Amino acid sequence: MPLGLLKYGLSSEYPLEVDFPPPKALKSSYDVVIIGGGGHGLATAYYLSKYHGITNIAVLDKSYLGGGNTARNTAVIRSNYLTSEGVKFYSESVKLFKNLSNEFDFNIMYSERGQLTLAHTDSTVRAFRQRAEVNKHFGGRTEMLDRQQIKELVPCLNLDPAHLPVLAGLWHIDGATARHDAVAWGYAKEAVKRGVEIHQLTEVQDFVLDGNKIKAIKTNRGTIQCGCAVQAIAGASSILMNKLAIRAPIHTFPLQAMVSQPFKPFLTPLVSSSALHCYVQQTSRGEIVFGGGSDPYPLYNTRSTLDLKESLLAHAIEMFPFMANVKLMRQWAGITDMTPDYSPIMGKSQYDNYYLDAGWGTWGFKATPICGQTMAELVATGKTPKLIAPFALERFSKFQQVNEMGATAASH
Numbered sequence: 001m002p003l004g005l006l007k008y009g010l011s012s013e014y015p016l017e018v019d020f021p022p023p024k025a026l027k028s029s030y031d032v033v034i035i036g037g038g039g040h041g042l043a044t045a046y047y048l049s050k051y052h053g054i055t056n057i058a059v060l061d062k063s064y065l066g067g068g069n070t071a072r073n074t075a076v077i078r079s080n081y082l083t084s085e086g087v088k089f090y091s092e093s094v095k096l097f098k099n100l101s102n103e104f105d106f107n108i109m110y111s112e113r114g115q116l117t118l119a120h121t122d123s124t125v126r127a128f129r130q131r132a133e134v135n136k137h138f139g140g141r142t143e144m145l146d147r148q149q150i151k152e153l154v155p156c157l158n159l160d161p162a163h164l165p166v167l168a169g170l171w172h173i174d175g176a177t178a179r180h181d182a183v184a185w186g187y188a189k190e191a192v193k194r195g196v197e198i199h200q201l202t203e204v205q206d207f208v209l210d211g212n213k214i215k216a217i218k219t220n221r222g223t224i225q226c227g228c229a230v231q232a233i234a235g236a237s238s239i240l241m242n243k244l245a246i247r248a249p250i251h252t253f254p255l256q257a258m259v260s261q262p263f264k265p266f267l268t269p270l271v272s273s274s275a276l277h278c279y280v281q282q283t284s285r286g287e288i289v290f291g292g293g294s295d296p297y298p299l300y301n302t303r304s305t306l307d308l309k310e311s312l313l314a315h316a317i318e319m320f321p322f323m324a325n326v327k328l329m330r331q332w333a334g335i336t337d338m339t340p341d342y343s344p345i346m347g348k349s350q351y352d353n354y355y356l357d358a359g360w361g362t363w364g365f366k367a368t369p370i371c372g373q374t375m376a377e378l379v380a381t382g383k384t385p386k387l388i389a390p391f392a393l394e395r396f397s398k399f400q401q402v403n404e405m406g407a408t409a410a411s412h
């Protein structure tokens with residue numbers, strides 16, 4: 001248990017200390033400018049300052065810290081992907097997540113509860129067998145379950161939904177959740193402690209180029225010089241890439257989720273079905289979180305829609321019929337950048353000093369620690385770490401996609 005949590009629990013004073021001192025004025029120049037104060041940008045700043053001794057860093061966010069997709073996601077953490085590149089990458093992230101509370105001395109509420117993905121067709125059963133084997137090969141804990149084993153694991157699950165009966169399940173023991181805001185705050189707190197500046201309400205609007213380099217960054221608070229810059233702005237990636245004429249096959253869609261009234265604990269594992277396009281999990285507060293796939297049309301908007309609510313909940317009720325009377329409390333959306341192979345884009349751009357952390361679609365929360373760590377290594381050394389080399393932007397022009405479509409689906 002983090003020592004900070006114990007101190008907090010036993011203290012009569014609140015709060016113990018201020019995590020973020022009031023923001024300073026923007027300086028005229030930084031060694032590294034990180035655009036985007038979500039989990040990824042903050043993690044990159046933290047690992048740069050912790051492992052590479054680079055602290056003259058500004059993290060700029062047009063809104064508030066962690067208020068983008070980081071604060072809107074449903075916090076699924078897992079590594080049961082399909083490709084060897086994906087499994088290796090996400091497995092490292094899961095390992096880092098397990099120790100984050102201790103590293104921050106701050107409780108991110110990491111909770112390992114396992115993820116069950118349902119197979120309703122023979123072809124899905126075959127694909128799941130492949131995923132289970134690839135996972136085991138790289139040290140992940142994933143296995144196939146039959147109907148009887150699923151019944152024992154989740155007794156309240158309907159194994160014969162009207163659409164298609166459940167044939168088998170992919171049981172990923174490493175499946176987990178963590179409190180998303182706490183992950184952002186933890187990284188921010190530790191980065192600020194080491195000298196990193198976080199500037200909220202600071203929007204990057206354009207760039208000043210000097211040949212093949214970014215010389216300065218234009219913001220709504222003035223222009224700042226930079227040694228190099230990292231773009232980590234999730235659903236807004238194409239907007240800044242367009243300003244720099246960086247071409248990427250990204251299409252942007254809203255992604256919605258919703259949460260119910262709280263109940264006593266009844267569901268430990270995360271349960272998802274790609275055929276029903278739905279996943280269901282119970283939070284530590286007892287609420288049921290419902291999520292599914294992105295909206296079916298590209299849009300830059302975080303509105304919630306009735307049609308998504310109706311279709312998502314109809315499928316959730318097929319899985320758990322007793323939920324028909326559950327009351328919803330909230331519905332929300334984020335904006336996600338989808339790539340054709342459902343894998344992220346990480347690495348160098350065509351500019352010598354501009355790095356990309358983009359294309360995180362519906363699956364980027366779980367990658368926060370490892371993405372931050374590898375992006376920091378890239379920025380500090382100029383060399384692309386092996387783990388992220390397969391996710392370079394050039395893969396699309398070289399036809400070297402890392403196809404994770406089947407393993408992403410509605411499970412995030």
Ligand SMILES: Cc1cc2nc3c(=O)[nH]c(=O)nc-3n(C[C@H](O)[C@H](O)[C@H](O)COP(=O)(O)OP(=O)(O)OC[C@H]3O[C@@H](n4cnc5c(N)ncnc54)[C@H](O)[C@@H]3O)c2cc1C
Nearest residue numbers: 038039040062068069070073076204234334363364365366
């Ligand atoms: C409903 C929903 C459910 C999801 N569920 C999961 C899940 O269960 N598991 C999972 O792994 N992933 C999930 N995701 C995906 C995940 O949330 C994202 O991939 C991840 O949070 C991306 O983190 P980030 O730090 O890159 O981006 P963000 O957290 O979006 O941060 C980007 C920041 O950039 C800022 N910004 C944008 N433009 C500018 C600019 N011009 N100048 C300055 N700042 C700018 C924004 O204000 C924002 O704060 C989900 C997403 C949504 C929407």
